Amino acid sequence: MITNLLVANRGEIARRIFRTCRALGIATTAVHSDPDADAPHVREADTAVRLPGAAPADTYLRGALLVEAALTAGADAVHPGYGFLSEDAGFARAVRAAGLLWVGPEPAAIEAMGSKTAAKRLMAAAGVPVLDALSAPTRADLPLLVKAAAGGGGRGMRVVHALADLPGALAAARAEAAAAFGSDEVFCERYLPAGRHVEVQLLADAHGTVWAVGDRDCSLQRRHQKVVEEAPAPGLDPAVRAALHEAAVTAAKAIGYTGAGTAEFLLGPDGRCWFLEMNTRLQVEHPVTEAVTGLDLVALQLAIAEGAPLPGPAAPPAVGHAIEARLYAEDPAHDWRPATGTLHRLELTVPHEEFTGRGVRLDSGVADGGEITPHYDALLAKVIAWAPTRAAAARRLADALARARIHGPTTGRESLVRALRHPAFLAGRLHTGFLAEHAVALTAPPDPGRPRLAALAAALADAAARRTALPSGWRNLPSQPQLKRYRSDDGAVHEVRYRLTRAGLRAEDHPDVELVEAAPELVVLREGGLRRAYRVARYGERVHVDTPAGATALTVLPRFPDAPVRSEPGALLAPMPGTVVRVTAAVGDTVTAGRPLLVLEAMKMEHRIAAPADGVLVDLRAAPxxxxxxxxVLAVVKSPGEPDAEPVAEPAGESVAEPAERSAGQPPEHATEESPDEV
Structure with missing residues (x-):
């Protein structure tokens, strides 16, 4: 029987497992890197062990260090979570060799599924339909997907539309895979841009019982990673659903699987399905399965590890529908580029005590005031909604996200809300290119009226905060209007000119707006007969304004702008802190616009820094x-006739830093992996 469990992971993954441990009466041990020393998962554990360093390779990916931590803490079992070393057979063996209980499948089963190419051969031999790896692709096979044989998270993946591009894609994929997984093995398979990603949750005990615990659709993806998942997969023909479940159970039995796992399939537009891979661990999206079945999958994992049989011959049927949205610190308008910074507030009006209950659930690994660093992926939270029908679940989830107060780095919240309310999503027209197909609608800036009114509310809240005996801007005699300037995140500058008179608010840009109430954190305005409340929070020079119609982030600008900062023309600036992993050009090279010059790794993703225009690379200031x-400044490209200096508004990466996973405008690939923190 497990008495003390070490979770070899971090963030919401560790917190999720600790939640079940508390319910079962199991003591918990956390591990943490130096940046995570005060993280919520550390504070919630009974004991915690430091892993010196910051980078995953120095901390959470060091199996020997994790085993030593378990022994030091007196733990008798190790749960790998669903990331880092959770699919590392060597780590599983090391845990067992130390006399500790491993909460996971047999190491041999992990190895059998560890290579995607080997797994395909094994599944084909067992009669499971597979999408064949192509040893010699031809033009008829286009488009192609180049994939790393080991690992996931979108690392080592490239979509190829022309055979001439294949050698370069293979080389880049091999380099990235070797750096991420220690193996440069890659392979090609057909790319189906209109396919659906459907997976089957599996549970298997050591007594021969295998459950297919329903299915999930995970087709909404960006950067080869899932962002919206739901259970059950909508619109599946009953015969197709039965075939998927049967194939998943066959796959598990073929390798003698025990514990929790997931069989992932590609579902074609014609209804045919192919096995993609098997994840020998719990998945990030497992809460939607828990919501529709009422099961605690972690509790079942622990019971299976202790030798208990599954409680019955088959899993309970799904009831209702559940949808999960992954909320990341990222900028959808710039190809979902991850963001860093201080998370001042993450406030969702959901009952935190709800777990497998029916309603809205929040799984998060962050806390107010915490830092989103470049060391790990940018996941802030998973929000899960259950309802009797799919439409009701989508509406409930969209509303919970829209009403959330999220103050800090840019997030994908608004794009998620728009996706959940999109007619194509509600109609079940799902495929892995959904976000790319609807990118214009999902990432468009808000109605210009919203940030303008938000700026007015921010100005009035600021005036209320500064109020002394008389309100700021209130004069017995006529005076010049107050002037305040803000910049919204889309780059627009909003000047607010207003006066507070005996007759009320007089705002030059909003002559029909009436002020109902103004306090430092709440402003109520009436416009066109409509009364709206604006909740305002200021952190230094950043102001966040929340309304039921949407949230707006603003930066306070000086009343009189300074002269623009100038730098070398053609300078490429790092869009975020990170590590240079590859340089693909040399000083003196003639380059064309869009040509990658170097690759920056940040937040477990690779980002290409490309030439902003045709010219000559005259300076290179970064090395691998x-x-x-x-x-x-990473590099400088000089174009013919370029002036000596020009204003710099944003880092070069805002416009030319392109994620290495795909080229601009290319839809996300169909065979989604988990983010690297989950691999």
């Missing part, structure tokens, strides 16, 4: 392995 800060 070098750590760079946001805004650091």
């Amino acid at each position: 392995g070098e750590q760079v800060a946001t805004g650091a």
Whole structure:
């Protein structure tokens, strides 16, 4: 019987497992890197062990260090979570060799599924339909997907539309896979841009019982990673659903699987399905399965590890529908680029005590005031909604996200809300290119009226905060209007000119707006007969304004702008802190616009820094392995006739830093992996 469980993971993954441990009366041990020393998962554990360092390779990916931590803490079992070393057979063996209980499948089963190419061969031999790896692709096979044989998270993946591009894609994929997984093995398979990603949750005990615990659709993806998942998969023909479940159970039995796992399939537009891979662990999206079945999958994992049989011959049927949205610190308008910074507030009006209950659930690994660093992926939270029908679940989830107060880095919240309310999503027209197909609608800036009114509310809240005996802006005699300036995150500058008179608010840009109430954190305005409340929070020079119609983030600008900062023309600036992993050009090279010059790794993703225009690379200030800060000059491209200097508004990466997973405008691939923290 497990008495003390070490979770070899971090963030919401560790917190999720600790939640079940508390319910079962099991003591918990956390591990943490130096940046995570005060993280919520550390504070919630009974004991915690430091892993010196910051990078995953120095901390959470060091199996020997994790085993030593378990022994030091007196733990008798190790749960790997669903990331880092959870699918590392060597780590599983090391845990067992130390006399500890491993909460996971047999190491041999992990190895059998560890290579996607080997797994395909094994599944084909067992009669499971597979999408064949192509040893010699031809034009008829286009488009192609290049994939790393080991690992996931979208690392080592490239979509190829022309055979001439294949050698370069293979080389880049091999380099990325080797750096991420220690293996440069890659392979090609057909790319189906209109396919659906459907998976089957599996549970298997050591007594021969295998459950297919329903299915999930995970087709909404970006950067080869899932962002919206739901259970059960909508619109599946009953015969197709039965075939998927049967194939998943066959796959598990073929390798003698025990514990929790997931069989992932590609579902074609014609209804045919192919096995993609088997994840020998719990998945990030498991809460939607828990919501529709009422099961605690972690509790069942622990019971299976202790030798208990599954409680019955088959899993309970799904009831209702559940949808999960992954909330990341990222910028959808710039190809979902991850963001860093201080998370001042994450406030969702959901009952935190709800777990497998029916309603809205929040799984998060962050706390107010915490830092989103470049060391790990940018997941802030998973929000899960259950309802009797799919439409009701989508509405409930969209509303919970829309009403959330999220103050800090840019997030994908608004794009998620728009996706959940999109007619194509509600009609069940799902495929892995959904976000790319509807990118314009999902990432468009808000109605210009919203940030303008938000700026007015921010100005009035600021005036209320500064109020002394008389309100700021209130004069017995006529005076010049008050002037305040803000910049919204879309780059627009909003000047607010107003006066507070005996007759009320007089705002030059909003002559029909009436002020109902103004306090430092709440402003109520009436416009066109409609009364709206604006909740305002200020953190330094950043102001967040929340309304039921949407949230707006603003930066306070000086009343009189300074002269623009100038730098070398053609300078490429680092869009975020990170590590230079590859340089693909040399000083003196003639380059064309869009040509990658170097690759920056940040937040477990690779980002291409490309030439902004045709010209000559005249300066290169970054080398492989070098750590760079946001805004650091990485390279300089000089174009013919370029002036000596020009204003710099944003880092070059805002417009030319392109994620290495795919080229601009290319839809996300169909065979989604988990983010690297989950691999």
